[in-house]
Amino acid sequence: MKNREVRVRFAPSPTGPLHIGGVRTALYNYLFARRHGGKMILRIEDTDSQRFVPGAEDYIIESLKWCGIEIDEGVGVGGPHAPYRQSERREIYLKYARQLVDAGWAYYAFDTPAELETLRQEAEAAGRTFAYNYEVRTKLPTSLSLTEAEVEERIARGDQWVIRFKMPEGEIVEMEDLIRGHVEVNTSTLDDKVLYKSVDALPTYHLANIVDDHLMEVSHVIRGEEWLPSLPLHYLLYRAFGWQESQPEFAHLPLLLKPTGGGKLSKRDGDKMGFPVFPLFWQSPATGETAHGYREDGYLPEAFVNMLALLGWNPGTEQELFSMQELIDAFSLDRVSKSGARFQPDKAKWFNAQYMHRKSDEELAALLQPVLREHGVETTDALAGRAAGIMKERATLVGDLWDLTSYFFVAPAEFEEKQTRKYWKGDNPRILRELREVLASIDDFSKETTEQIVHAWIEQHGLSMGQVMNTLRLALVGAGKGPGMYDVTAFLGREETLRRIDYILANLKPAE
RNA sequence: GGCCCAUUCGUCUAUCGGUUAGGACGCAAGAUUUUCAUUCUUGAAAGAGCAGUUCGACUCUGCUAUGGGCUACCA
Numbered sequence: 001m002k003n004r005e006v007r008v009r010f011a012p013s014p015t016g017p018l019h020i021g022g023v024r025t026a027l028y029n030y031l032f033a034r035r036h037g038g039k040m041i042l043r044i045e046d047t048d049s050q051r052f053v054p055g056a057e058d059y060i061i062e063s064l065k066w067c068g069i070e071i072d073e074g075v076g077v078g079g080p081h082a083p084y085r086q087s088e089r090r091e092i093y094l095k096y097a098r099q100l101v102d103a104g105w106a107y108y109a110f111d112t113p114a115e116l117e118t119l120r121q122e123a124e125a126a127g128r129t130f131a132y133n134y135e136v137r138t139k140l141p142t143s144l145s146l147t148e149a150e151v152e153e154r155i156a157r158g159d160q161w162v163i164r165f166k167m168p169e170g171e172i173v174e175m176e177d178l179i180r181g182h183v184e185v186n187t188s189t190l191d192d193k194v195l196y197k198s199v200d201a202l203p204t205y206h207l208a209n210i211v212d213d214h215l216m217e218v219s220h221v222i223r224g225e226e227w228l229p230s231l232p233l234h235y236l237l238y239r240a241f242g243w244q245e246s247q248p249e250f251a252h253l254p255l256l257l258k259p260t261g262g263g264k265l266s267k268r269d270g271d272k273m274g275f276p277v278f279p280l281f282w283q284s285p286a287t288g289e290t291a292h293g294y295r296e297d298g299y300l301p302e303a304f305v306n307m308l309a310l311l312g313w314n315p316g317t318e319q320e321l322f323s324m325q326e327l328i329d330a331f332s333l334d335r336v337s338k339s340g341a342r343f344q345p346d347k348a349k350w351f352n353a354q355y356m357h358r359k360s361d362e363e364l365a366a367l368l369q370p371v372l373r374e375h376g377v378e379t380t381d382a383l384a385g386r387a388a389g390i391m392k393e394r395a396t397l398v399g400d401l402w403d404l405t406s407y408f409f410v411a412p413a414e415f416e417e418k419q420t421r422k423y424w425k426g427d428n429p430r431i432l433r434e435l436r437e438v439l440a441s442i443d444d445f446s447k448e449t450t451e452q453i454v455h456a457w458i459e460q461h462g463l464s465m466g467q468v469m470n471t472l473r474l475a476l477v478g479a480g481k482g483p484g485m486y487d488v489t490a491f492l493g494r495e496e497t498l499r500r501i502d503y504i505l506a507n508l509k510p511a512e
Numbered sequence: 513g514g515c516c517c518a519u520u521c522g523u524c525u526a527u528c529g530g531u532u533a534g535g536a537c538g539c540a541a542g543a544u545u546u547u548c549a550u551u552c553u554u555g556a557a558a559g560a561g562c563a564g565u566u567c568g569a570c571u572c573u574g575c576u577a578u579g580g581g582c583u584a585c586c587a
Contacts, residue, residue, distance in 0.1 A: 344524065
């Protein structure tokens, strides 16, 4: 299928919050679509009525929106192939399942769980692995072993049934994966997967997925590696339907692994090691259980997306910081790696810090204002931006901004003990009193002028720079933190600077 | 157990038969410094093992080992 319109889909199941692995899959689909001028489809695969979780769909949509992953077609935006929620497409699938039965590619099965269990135990007793395949299907009540009349009767009287794919025996399926290359599998090692179930009148993933991808004219299926084992089934389904001509190309993405130990990344890892595995905060409607999200934990979406993009893909250059547009321009499936990528929380922080450092004062004001309000501080955007701008180099997460800038807005009422012990002793209070008079005489309280005058005064009196500056820092900040002192004095202005000095002189007893 | 996929510094990765195996995170040391950071410099740190192909393998092939995924009327 050369030169056909690129149409990709992200097709999550609404069984809970979207995991960052899922976000990455969505991102790669999006980048691929945009890179090739194609369409990005969002399809909700809610064919498991048992595992449906209310709110999960909204969560998915909001997560993608936060990341800047735009949907061209699908749930929430509509499109020519609507509906895009599989539960709303249920009447479509039975027809296709029956088509397969009629063509001899599938069959009705009436077996009960008990019957299956008996066979499973027999197999185990004989030391064989149980699989529902060519060997066992003839031993069970199916449309292959029953007469047509019997089948019709069972269906008519309301027996539960499923339609299973009749997996061929001893055939080599040859497949091509855009990331992994040539893969082949012997069908004898596969089993007869359920395609449709009468209990809830819904298809299983395999059927719904193939039918919808075909109907929605999907050109490339980009999904997680956990789907690789079912690729032969999917190939066979395209063949059974006679859709080989329009069969999409496949790309199976490497998995995201735990930071330490083995296995896929899971929610528990995040809780245990203190980093989010979800893009947004989540609260389970059933248990009330909550989970951290990158957004609420103070990560910027650009940083989050940048970090995720580089987990399993690289541009082949040494560039590490990418805007979404740069990612789109550089993205290519053949630079996606084959092996699983271990998630690294430290790197996520590093990326965020890089983006924090690059924010303008205006952008920072928008980030800081809500935090300030939370702490009861009312100030202008200009001031908030200026304070954040002075301190942004020290920030990793958005939330760091409060601790970094609070003293610009709130005068210290208490003084850090360590700093007090170190600097509020000996001659220092007296020196500060003298410094107060120097400062009081300065008309132009700009950073440069103040620095010039104070430094000259320090030199003239043969004082220690460290002693004077840190004592002043204690007075103005209340602790041993903050930017250069003249940033603080200039921001505070003369009146507030003097007020804070008077306060410490009047209220803090020198240490001994 | 069976099937499939994978395997370069601790981690993410570059290398597409010939390189002093490069970069980044993290770590260590140093410089800067008025606190805390930032920044800069430097350093330690890798081709799973064994065969084979080849003049020459990290790169190709096979086996082994290890890791991972799948093995539901879940996706």
